[in-house]
Amino acid sequence: EPEVTQTPSHQVTQMGQEVILRCVPISNHLYFYWYRQILGQKVEFLVSFYNNEISEKSEIFDDQFSVERPDGSNFTLKIRSTKLEDSAMYFCASSPDSYGYTFGSGTRLTVV
Amino acid sequence: KNEVEQSPQNLTAQEGEFITINCSYSVGISALHWLQQHPGGGIVSLFMLSSGKKKHGRLIATINIQEKHSSLHITASHPRDSAVYICAVIRGGGADGLTFGKGTHLIIQP
Numbered sequence: 001e002p003e004v005t006q007t008p009s010h011q012v013t014q015m016g017q018e019v020i021l022r023c024v025p026i027s028n029h030l031y032f033y034w035y036r037q038i039l040g041q042k043v044e045f046l047v048s049f050y051n052n053e054i055s056e057k058s059e060i061f062d063d064q065f066s067v068e069r070p071d072g073s074n075f076t077l078k079i080r081s082t083k084l085e086d087s088a089m090y091f092c093a094s095s096p097d098s099y100g101y102t103f104g105s106g107t108r109l110t111v112v
Numbered sequence: 113k114n115e116v117e118q119s120p121q122n123l124t125a126q127e128g129e130f131i132t133i134n135c136s137y138s139v140g141i142s143a144l145h146w147l148q149q150h151p152g153g154g155i156v157s158l159f160m161l162s163s164g165k166k167k168h169g170r171l172i173a174t175i176n177i178q179e180k181h182s183s184l185h186i187t188a189s190h191p192r193d194s195a196v197y198i199c200a201v202i203r204g205g206g207a208d209g210l211t212f213g214k215g216t217h218l219i220i221q222p
Contacts, residue, residue, distance in 0.1 A: 045209035055207035103155040
């Protein structure tokens with residue numbers, strides 16, 4: 001069964017550093033999403049991406065965040081200057097139709 | 113107030129019991145997902161519903177759009193069903209992403 005692949009599985013970074021989280025969505029899917037889950041809290045929507053541009057973003061997705069689909073296969077989330085409160089599990093998801101979802105296994109980001 | 117509320121938050125049951133997890137939502141939706149999250153964090157979609165009822169193996173999901181309520185049932189529960197079960201809704205077009213409930217932590221004891 002096709003999978004959404006996320007790398008790395010765990011990243012530790014120093015406060016103020018830039019991080020890039022990578023995702024390879026399912027190849028024929030058209031919609032791509034990033035979500036985050038702070039430890040012990042519910043999953044929160046960050047951003048959706050369709051037709052090579054951002055479709056929707058939440059208030060969490062401020063100027064320190066950006067997304068790209070640089071080469072038609074990878075889908076990346078960049079956090080420009082990490083803060084302690086950015087520590088969370090980040091999930092990528094893709095969908096063929098914006099209704100059916102396949103999630104990646106997540107990247108655990110720890111900011112120290 | 114959360115737009116998606118689940119109950120119970122925690123549930124411990126014995127193997128073989130019939131399990132029901134409830135989800136209520138306060139916003140208009142176009143579809144609802146039931147998701148499973150295991151320790152270690154990965155999320156799997158179990159069902160997507162926009163009306164009626166769906167069944168897959170021992171899992172059954174129902175939704176009542178008028179009452180803004182959905183239930184997930186597990187028949188003949190097994191310790192391997194132990195996980196967090198999450199209700200998430202699609203509010204408008206799918207580009208809005210999912211709005212999640214806080215999840216129900218289910219433990220099935222042998």
